[in-house]
Amino acid sequence: MPPVSSYLFNHLCMILFECLSLINLLCADTRETAFVNAVVAAGVTYTVTQACSSGHLLQCTCDKTMKGLSADGQWEWGGCADNVQHGYKKSREFMDAKYRKRSDLKTQVMLHNNEAGRLSVKNFMRTECKCHGLSGSCTLRTCWRKLPLFRDVATRLKEKFDGAAKVIPGNDGKTIIPEVATIKPPGREDLIYSEESPDFCNPDRVTGSLGTAGRVCNSTSPGVEGCELLCCGRGYETRTTKTRVNCHCRFKWCCEVTCKVCTVKKHVNTCR
Incomplete structure (x- = not known):
């Protein structure tokens, strides 16, 4: 085999090995997989929401459901609010639909982490305002809801990754509970896992670790x-x-x- 062909062959084999290793890791139910699933679900929510506000999707536009004065009467809702409800809905359909009828532990953990990812976007929308009035007097302010920075979303999920809880099936076979009874049940925004992470220090083909x-x-x-x-x-x-x-x-x-x-x-x- 010519040297160049040998190099390409070895390079392709290395890429294939890394892909198979990644698949092995993602099939395991570790805290790393929990973080990946949450980030992907958050990313789908974020991207669809952005596309709505940018006019790139025919099925949705800006969110104009919020109207009227604020609770303190200092400003009113208006402008082009990011339609996070539509982004949340489409992310749920895309990520969860085919797993809804399953009740095994792995599926429950995955669905929980997908929801945590979506909520890391939906529950942390920002309020942005614009002043109106002569010479910038700001006699009236119009405000709307804006997506958080995705870096903030990722940082929030990284904090949840650090505090992720290990869970086991409940006695009814339909619920999940913390492995340690003294730990409080995880909330909807928390990440959970059911398998310990492999040793990432050294390569292991079985677990998929590249070292x-x-x-x-x-x-x-x-x-x-x-x-x-x-x-x-x-x-x-x-x-x-x-x-x-x-x-x-x-x-x-x-x-x-x-x-x-x-x-x-x-x-x-x-x-x-």
Whole structure:
């Protein structure tokens, strides 16, 4: 086999292995899977809602159900509110419809986490306002509901991931309860799981773990991206890369920009 073909073959095999590993991980009912399902459900809700307000969908428009003065009488509802109800509905249909008739533990956990993802968008809509009046006097304000920043949605779900609860089937076979009786039952916005996570430090084809060897890490961070935690105590290696970039650019009248070429050094840490 020619060298190029051999390289492509090995590369394709590696991609296939990673895809199969990811499938194995997503089929397990771990807290990582809970986070993924919640983020996907939130993403569908978010995208459909945005499309409604942008006029990209024929089935929906802005949400104009909220009318009248606010409770304190300081402003009134109006403008083009994001139609999160439609986004929520379509996300529920797309993500949950074919699982509604099942009652096994895995399905119940998945549906619960899908709902938590949708609620992380629906329950945290922002209120935005615009002033009206002569010379910006703001004699009247019109306000509408706006989607939260998706970064805030993801951050909220990451916090739920950190506090996710392990659950077991209830005695009636239809409900789920915390594995530890002293833990309060999870709310609709909480994430849950029923299987312990595999050891992600070392590669394991059975569980789908790819290991952390070769992962880029941050030697100064105490968090999950830090070398101490990500490298699982194996240590890390540091290499220096050099990149040539344009620098000290100046504009010459008229009309030319001249730059020098600088070499930028960057230290990259990778797990052993």
